[in-house]
Amino acid sequence: GAVVSQHPSRVICKSGTSVKIECRSLDFQATTMFWYRQFPKQSLMLMATSNEGSKATYEQGVEKDKFLINHASLTLSTLTVTSAHPEDSSFYICSASEWGAGRLQETQYFGPGTRLLVL
């Protein structure tokens, strides 16, 4: 099946710094990727839809200036948490779907996640 990677797998940073998380589709082209956030023992909450070559679409309540998304190529989307604060500590997961038969395929393939801890 399709493989999605994320880097780094975990990061610890100081409050006020910015952190960039990469999401890559390794063996397929992903015109659309999704970013989720997950708090401990909770479900995934969709943060934004990342579209290659255009602006991301953010879900209600997600600050676009806080969570910068760039999807510069068909295999890479990045999420930058700007001026991180302890409340941004969370598990961030990306996913991607393949494009085939003229449409985005239904199955989403998830990256392994990035655990962010802001001190």
Add this chain to the structure above:
Amino acid sequence: SQQGEEDPQALSIQEGENATMNCSYKTSINNLQWYRQNSGRGLVHLILIRSNEREKHSGRLRVTLDTSKKSSSLLITASRAADTASYFCATAISGTYKYIFGTGTRLKVLA
């Protein structure tokens, strides 16, 4: 919130028993998918059922979908300790590519 709900929130069973978890959702959907997540890891896709399907099997997994009740169930037969994980349903909202996840069921299979 559009988020779906799953029950039970937590389930503990003995190895060899069957595990059933349920998912309810709120909007019209294109399909519903079930995922497994081991602690602190990414999600693994288990099975997809389309809105015009009622039941689907994959190995020890059986999924049902009742669109009139906006609900789905996942049955894991002959459970194993390795099935211990959190299970989430995700619904594809009609007209979008977005998926909304349920609250999840934490399954523990005791050896």
